[in-house]
Amino acid sequence: MKFSLAAASTLLLAAIATVNADEYDTARKQWCGGLSVPTPExxxxxxxxxxxxxTVHLNPDDSTAQHEKEITGLDLYAVTGEGSAKYIANVWKGNQPLTTEATLxxxxxxxxxxGQYYYRVWVTNxxxxMHGPDCLETSHTFKVSTGSHTNAAGLTEYAENLDDQELYNSKHSKGCFGLSIEYPQANAVFTEGSHSRVSIxxxxxxQTDQMKKIDLYKKVDGKAPVFVQNAWKGNEDLGNAFTLKDHIVIPDDHIDHDASYYYKVETTSNKHADVVCEFISKDFKIQAKN
Known part of the structure; x- marks a missing residue:
């Protein structure tokens, strides 16, 4: 629909993950810092x-407030049960000035x-x-029920149980969704000493925000997963893609031939500073040399 700083970044981490998103982060802070969507809560x-x-808020003390801004679009999104972001519709478009706060x-x-839904706001600099870069900011994830009524005690009752985790996943409500690990593919086989690509x-x-670490785990016969080793650790702003080239170095005598392995990716949420989001890859195998 429009050019977006948030949609334009691609981050590639190779070998020991020395490449970062400094240029993207600088641009985002220059144009999009200080924006938030406090409601719906x-x-x-x-x-x-x-x-x-x-409600769309712009922190007047932020240096980006010097750029004249307008709200130009509002999209409704759903979070699927599997944790994917699903576009529903553009529900508003126009030109509403934003100085410190505006409402729609x-x-x-x-x-x-x-289910769970959220709004994505387009803010144009x-x-x-003239039309400058667009910034994207999302609301918190909120719950939608198909109906409600007021009971005899004067309390609101909803058609669905608001504590139902299948409908209203608590992790998704914290911003842990919209990220998938595309590689390794299911049942892939790697040889010890080779390189595995982790593509995200x-x-x-x-609403995932920063990549924190990628760990390798193994599991056998339904037993609790066992940590094997850390593949990468750092603090990288996430763009739309992230690729790590992991050098799998496990002593042959420590390789479990009966085990399935997987990567666990940990990120932060841009809605809750204290939340750790976890995403799991498909299972794959690691075999010894020779």
Whole structure:
């Protein structure tokens, strides 16, 4: 739809992961710092057919506030049960000035199914009266129920159980979604001493924020997974792609031929500073040399 700083970054970490996203991070801070979407709140429960109140805030003390900004679009997204970001619709477009705070209202479609949803806001920077780079900022993930009523005690009851983890996953509500590990593929076989590629795709509307580490684990016959070794550790801003070339070095006598191996990726969330998001790759095998 538009050029977006958030959607344009691709990050490649090779060998020992020495390449970073400094240029992307600098550009994002220059144009998009200080933006937030405080409402709907993360614990909000809304009803299909009802109203949602969206607030967009710009910190006036942030250096990016010097760039004239307008809200130019509002998209509704869902979080699937598998943790994918699913675009629903563009629900508003226009030109609403943003100095410190602006609000938009949206009617959630009456046929919306129960689940977790969030809004993505397009904020356009103006340069000499012309269209500059766009910034993308998302609201917290909120719950949508298909209906509600007020009981005899005056309390609101919803058609669905708001504690149902299948409908309202608590990790997804913290921003841990929209990231997938595309490689290694299921049942791939690597030889000790060879290189494995860990390829990660991140949706531009994901709320994952920074890559923290990638660990190798193994599991055997349904037993609890066992940590093998750390493949990478650091602090990298996530773009839309991340590739690590891991040199698998495990002594032959420590390789478990009956085990399946997988990578666990840990990231931060841009909605909750204290949350660790975990994503698991497909299972693969590691065999000894010869």
């Amino acid at each position: 993360g614990d909000a429960a809304l009803v299909a057919g009802g109203q949602a109140h969206i 209202d949206d009617t959630i479609p009456a046929n919306t199914t129960a 103006k340069m000499n009266g 795709n991140r949706d531009s509307s994901s």
